[in-house]
Amino acid sequence: xxxxxxxxxxxxxxxxxxxxxxxxxxxxxxxxxxxxxxxxxxxxxxxxxxxxxxxxxxxxxxxxxxxxxxxxxxxxxxxxxxxxxxxxxxxxxxxxxxxxxxxxxxxxxxxxxxxxxxxxxxxxxxxxxxxxxxxxxxxxxxxxxxxxxxxxxxxxxxxxxxxxxxxxxxxxxxxxxxxxxxxxxxxxxxxxxxxxxxxxxxxxxxxxxxxxxxxxxxxxxxxx
Amino acid sequence: xxxxxxxxxxxxxxxxxxxxxxxxxxxxxxxxxxxxxxxxxxxxxxxxxxxxxxxxxxxxxxxxxxxxxxxxxxxxxxxxxxxxxxxxxxxxxxxxxxxxxxxxxxxxxxxxxxxxxxxxxxxxxxxxxxxxxxxxxxxxxxxxxxxxxxxxxxxxxxxxxxxxxxxxxxxxxxxxxxxxxxxxxxxxxxxxxxxxxxxxxxxxxxxxxxxxxxxxxxxxxxxxxxxxxxxxxxxxxxxx
Numbered sequence: 001x002x003x004x005x006x007x008x009x010x011x012x013x014x015x016x017x018x019x020x021x022x023x024x025x026x027x028x029x030x031x032x033x034x035x036x037x038x039x040x041x042x043x044x045x046x047x048x049x050x051x052x053x054x055x056x057x058x059x060x061x062x063x064x065x066x067x068x069x070x071x072x073x074x075x076x077x078x079x080x081x082x083x084x085x086x087x088x089x090x091x092x093x094x095x096x097x098x099x100x101x102x103x104x105x106x107x108x109x110x111x112x113x114x115x116x117x118x119x120x121x122x123x124x125x126x127x128x129x130x131x132x133x134x135x136x137x138x139x140x141x142x143x144x145x146x147x148x149x150x151x152x153x154x155x156x157x158x159x160x161x162x163x164x165x166x167x168x169x170x171x172x173x174x175x176x177x178x179x180x181x182x183x184x185x186x187x188x189x190x191x192x193x194x195x196x197x198x199x200x201x202x203x204x205x206x207x208x209x210x211x212x213x214x215x216x217x218x219x220x221x222x223x224x
Numbered sequence: 225x226x227x228x229x230x231x232x233x234x235x236x237x238x239x240x241x242x243x244x245x246x247x248x249x250x251x252x253x254x255x256x257x258x259x260x261x262x263x264x265x266x267x268x269x270x271x272x273x274x275x276x277x278x279x280x281x282x283x284x285x286x287x288x289x290x291x292x293x294x295x296x297x298x299x300x301x302x303x304x305x306x307x308x309x310x311x312x313x314x315x316x317x318x319x320x321x322x323x324x325x326x327x328x329x330x331x332x333x334x335x336x337x338x339x340x341x342x343x344x345x346x347x348x349x350x351x352x353x354x355x356x357x358x359x360x361x362x363x364x365x366x367x368x369x370x371x372x373x374x375x376x377x378x379x380x381x382x383x384x385x386x387x388x389x390x391x392x393x394x395x396x397x398x399x400x401x402x403x404x405x406x407x408x409x410x411x412x413x414x415x416x417x418x419x420x421x422x423x424x425x426x427x428x429x430x431x432x433x434x435x436x437x438x439x440x441x442x443x444x445x446x447x448x449x450x451x452x453x454x455x456x457x458x459x460x461x462x463x464x
Contacts, residue, residue, distance in 0.1 A: 068433045069436065072436070162293075165295040176301075
């Protein structure tokens with residue numbers, strides 16, 4: 001099939017439907033990032049804790065989730081939750097829960113390296129002024145660490161955004177699933193998947209450039 | 225709560241045990257084949273990215289940008305559903321008729337090309353970490369540019385980036401699970417299929433997770449030994 005045989009009207013005709021999927025993709029990504037970051041900060045702090053009862057479970061959790069594919073976690077939650085609840089929890093909550101649990105392990109490692117990049121003198125100074133350990137963590141260490149890890153966080157947000165396409169596997173109608181459904185009806189694979197690729201490409205490239213910009217690099221020039 | 229009786233025997237009971245076992249082999253075969261492709265491609269792209277000619281650099285950069293910024297699943301669907309349609313009709317029929325495991329090879333090619341963009345970035349970082357003196361010393365001994373690159377720089381870069389390569393291989397290994405969406409019967413897909421026969425998906429997915437963790441652990445241990453053995457003398461080593 002040559003370019004002349006392509007019919008891009010299929011995209012215009014189904015644009016509204018697919019845009020709805022893109023909206024859901026953003027919803028999943030935002031929930032995954034917010035929840036994953038919150039849980040990830042807790043895990044990251046746990047991994048730096050001197051208390052073995054906190055350190056070992058946190059390390060085990062992080063290693064476990066970093067060692068298995070996200071798609072397997074989605075299935076796992078999908079099968080596990082009905083065992084405890086006695087009923088299915090619905091596709092969207094199941095997907096969001098799996099994303100939060102999985103991405104938190106990655107966020108935790110970013111948080112940990114950010115915290116370790118803060119000079120130890122900051123902690124000592126905090127102690128010297130009479131702050132409690134949790135106050136030092138919240139008011140002294142975390143604000144500085146978050147600033148240091150911002151580029152890595154933005155880069156990982158792009159990864160999370162790309163990962164949302166995996167919600168496809170349990171039939172959630174996010175962007176890729178809808179493109180797939182339109183293709184099943186219209187049989188225009190080339191046009192539709194090129195379109196999906198372009199949409200993801202534009203959004204993710206913008207995100208990556210934001211990450212590079214925050215890192216203090218200035219765009220394409222430094223790549224070459 | 226817990227209105228569920230565990231039946232772990234689905235993991236080894238026939239015919240499911242044989243299916244699970246075959247799934248592990250498919251996962252391993254697919255990720256290893258994709259990895260070989262990725263390393264070969266990745267080195268080529270990384271070389272393009274540092275090549276003196278600007279056109280090559282733009283080409284290398286475009287490859288990395290395109291393949292990194294499109295989700296792997298979309299790439300996989302493109303190669304599986306859309307790419308064959310771009311071929312002439314008789315090639316299409318030839319491919320569908322004669323290639324026995326079309327989905328598998330599609331998965332290998334897709335995963336390989338996706339991983340190549342990541343490998344290329346790691347490799348480029350490795351090349352950037354080599355001191356300029358290495359180049360100068362190599363040129364001073366009278367080697368040609370291609371010889372300098374092939375005999376001095378590449379082996380050096382390889383030894384620097386072994387840890388990064390381990391991580392990338394494990395990522396490739398985990399990403400191989402996504403090929404289930406195009407019907408490759410690797411371990412994740414097998415876990416799902418056995419669930420549809422037995423309603424014991426929790427056990428099979430748990431077993432699949434343990435497979436991934438165990439294999440990853442072995443790979444990490446093996447690579448750690450290689451890393452120690454091939455570490456460049458005089459550089460700071462990981463873990464002493």
